[in-house]
Amino acid sequence: MSETPGTSPLLRVLAGQRTTMSPIWLMRQAGRYLPEYRAVREQAGSFLSLCFNPKLAAEVTLQPIRRFGFDAAILFSDILVVPHALGQQVTFVEGEGPRLEALAQPEALSGLRDEIDHGALEPVYETIGLVRRQLPSVVAFLGFCGAPWTLATYMIAGCGTPDQAPARMFAYSYPEAFTRLIDVLVEASASYLVRQLQAGVDAVQIFDTWAGVLPPDEFRRWCVEPCGRIVAKVRGQVPGAKIIGFPRGAGTKLLSYLDGVAVDAVGLDWMVDLGFARDALQTRRPVQGNLDPLALRAGGAALDREVDAILEALAGGPFIFNLGHGILPDTPIAHVERLIARVRRGPASG
Numbered sequence: 001m002s003e004t005p006g007t008s009p010l011l012r013v014l015a016g017q018r019t020t021m022s023p024i025w026l027m028r029q030a031g032r033y034l035p036e037y038r039a040v041r042e043q044a045g046s047f048l049s050l051c052f053n054p055k056l057a058a059e060v061t062l063q064p065i066r067r068f069g070f071d072a073a074i075l076f077s078d079i080l081v082v083p084h085a086l087g088q089q090v091t092f093v094e095g096e097g098p099r100l101e102a103l104a105q106p107e108a109l110s111g112l113r114d115e116i117d118h119g120a121l122e123p124v125y126e127t128i129g130l131v132r133r134q135l136p137s138v139v140a141f142l143g144f145c146g147a148p149w150t151l152a153t154y155m156i157a158g159c160g161t162p163d164q165a166p167a168r169m170f171a172y173s174y175p176e177a178f179t180r181l182i183d184v185l186v187e188a189s190a191s192y193l194v195r196q197l198q199a200g201v202d203a204v205q206i207f208d209t210w211a212g213v214l215p216p217d218e219f220r221r222w223c224v225e226p227c228g229r230i231v232a233k234v235r236g237q238v239p240g241a242k243i244i245g246f247p248r249g250a251g252t253k254l255l256s257y258l259d260g261v262a263v264d265a266v267g268l269d270w271m272v273d274l275g276f277a278r279d280a281l282q283t284r285r286p287v288q289g290n291l292d293p294l295a296l297r298a299g300g301a302a303l304d305r306e307v308d309a310i311l312e313a314l315a316g317g318p319f320i321f322n323l324g325h326g327i328l329p330d331t332p333i334a335h336v337e338r339l340i341a342r343v344r345r346g347p348a349s350g
């Protein structure tokens with residue numbers, strides 16, 4: 001296959017092409033497993049002040065590209081800057097995770113803005129400009145947002161929970177108020193992604209981390225339908241915008257996701273069966289995934305075996321190598337190097 005020099009392999013996959021070597025990047029590739037990240041993080045003070053410091057955020061976005069030569073850089077930010085830009089108070093507690101003023105009752109929604117405050121997100125757009133100028137054109141630059149359902153789970157509970165019971169209860173108990181919240185998040189997310197694309201990212205990923213906790217009808221209503229609207233709205237303003245969807249935990253509901261969300265590629269978590277991924281999903285759309293982050297942390301023969309199985313199943317079609325969820329903070333750097341070398345060696349070549 002001819003491969004035009006200068007074009008990013010990842011963008012070629014998003015255009016539906018198969019590449020001789022699978023492009024690779026890792027979710028949360030900028031993060032605490034890197035000593036250079038920890039140093040900048042300390043300098044920035046709080047996590048949000050790192051997200052909103054264009055110089056430092058650009059620096060940590062580029063760190064994993066310099067160290068490992070990944071095929072994509074992902075903007076350093078967080079999905080929870082959107083609730084922040086809708087007027088909800090968001091903080092990150094060291095070692096514990098995000099804390100928001102919980103929207104426990106429908107009345108609490110009246111405290112939110114109807115529209116996203118782009119002024120509050122100006123530093124993010126500035127970060128994109130800084131990274132864009134420093135990134136080689138063969139490296140794809142990805143922006144992102146959280147999907148409305150996943151954002152709503154944090155906005156309603158005020159923190160992470162194992163099964164998102166507070167948001168599920170809210171959606172069953174107050175469907176009208178929940179619909180209003182999802183509608184606000186659809187508009188906010190679409191306009192946030194448009195601004196990221198205009199500022200210079202090549203493609204965007206929609207993270208629906210908690211898609212898996214919903215039963216099928218609720219999944220269609222709160223994940224598929226809103227994400228489908230975001231994709232249509234973004235393309236209405238940026239024709240041909242490249243979009244990856246990652247409905248974590250969706251399992252066989254990935255089929256209804258592909259029916260309703262016109263993404264260019266779908267991200268798979270580590271629980272997705274590789275035969276199903278190849279035969280039922282990759283025949284319809286390029287796929288991205290799906291190494292178990294714990295296999296990367298474990299390293300050695302287990303890592304090699306899992307990587308080979310994924311390449312064997314998926315590298316024959318349009319495919320982006322990634323983890324099935326974010327890299328764990330205690331992952332050894334040597335394991336990441338071993339992973340990249342193995343992926344670039346290709347499937348079953350001795």
Ligand code: CP3
Binds near residue numbers: 029032209
């Ligand atoms: O490298 C990258 O992938 C880009 C940056 C990025 C972060 N968060 C940085 C981050 C991205 C794409 C995210 C997305 C995100 N944030 C998601 C969706 C993907 C997923 O992982 O499920 C979610 C659910 C969040 C919300 C969030 N942010 C949580 C629950 C936490 C706490 C858990 C943790 O890992 O600490 C965060 C904090 C966070 N976001 C960190 C980083 C590097 C760690 C904070 C720190 O450095 O102190």
